């Protein structure tokens with residue numbers, strides 16, 4: 001290893017520690033506090049009608065770590081996975097970030113309640129259609145922007161588009177975060193798995209690369225961002241001109257070590 005590759009390795013290794021700010025559920029050994037929420041379908045996803053105990057499963061899930069959560073839905077009403085307190089309360093730092101998770105269902109013939117719901121004390125109930133986890137019996141990953149992108153709706157999934165003010169207010173005092181487990185049209189019907197839930201912050205401008213070292217952001221800061229940044233740098237791409245004398249922003253139409261210093265600072269600003 002050359003000194004520069006050693007230091008780059010140290011930077012990337014240290015960067016993984018910044019991900020500690022992400023809120024995650026891998027379900028390695030338990031249900032990690034996730035509970036059931038059963039309510040009427042098709043609307044405000046209001047008061048609990050009943051509970052539906054989930055079973056933790058030790059087998060391989062989606063996220064490469066053992067264990068996942070499984071719900072066998074015995075009801076005609078709508079069944080949700082409800083997040084534990086680690087995902088609720090003041091989560092305003094995640095505005096502009098993402099909610100990632102994966103679902104798997106053995107039935108996907110009920111498409112009316114394919115939603116994520118944020119209940120808060122500061123905004124209307126926010127509802128977002130996510131699409132059923134098709135095809136059946138296959139883990140399907142979701143990456144949900146926590147931003148007013150037109151797809152967060154007020155009260156129902158066809159309600160008015162939530163504003164940035166509403167999304168921001170909701171994230172400031174979340175009282176419930178729910179992911180639908182309702183994808184079957186008859187009861188008892190579906191068996192639904194949930195795995196790899198992650199709440200992560202918006203990434204900094206260092207998110208220039210994606211899996212495989214391909215250009216373009218992917219809401220993950222890792223070695224792919226270094227690969228793409230270095231390509232940009234040696235190609236003289238203006239996207240790599242981030243710094244100037246003294247290792248500070250903005251760029252100065254010159255490519256030198258100051259650009260790397262600013263890039264690394266941005267990298268450590270992180271996504272979580």
Ligand SMILES: [Ca+2]
Nearest residue numbers: 026061065067
């Ligand atoms: Ca898992």
Ligand SMILES: [Ca+2]
Nearest residue numbers: 207209218220
């Ligand atoms: Ca990236």
Ligand SMILES: [Ca+2]
Nearest residue numbers: 241243252254
């Ligand atoms: Ca520069």
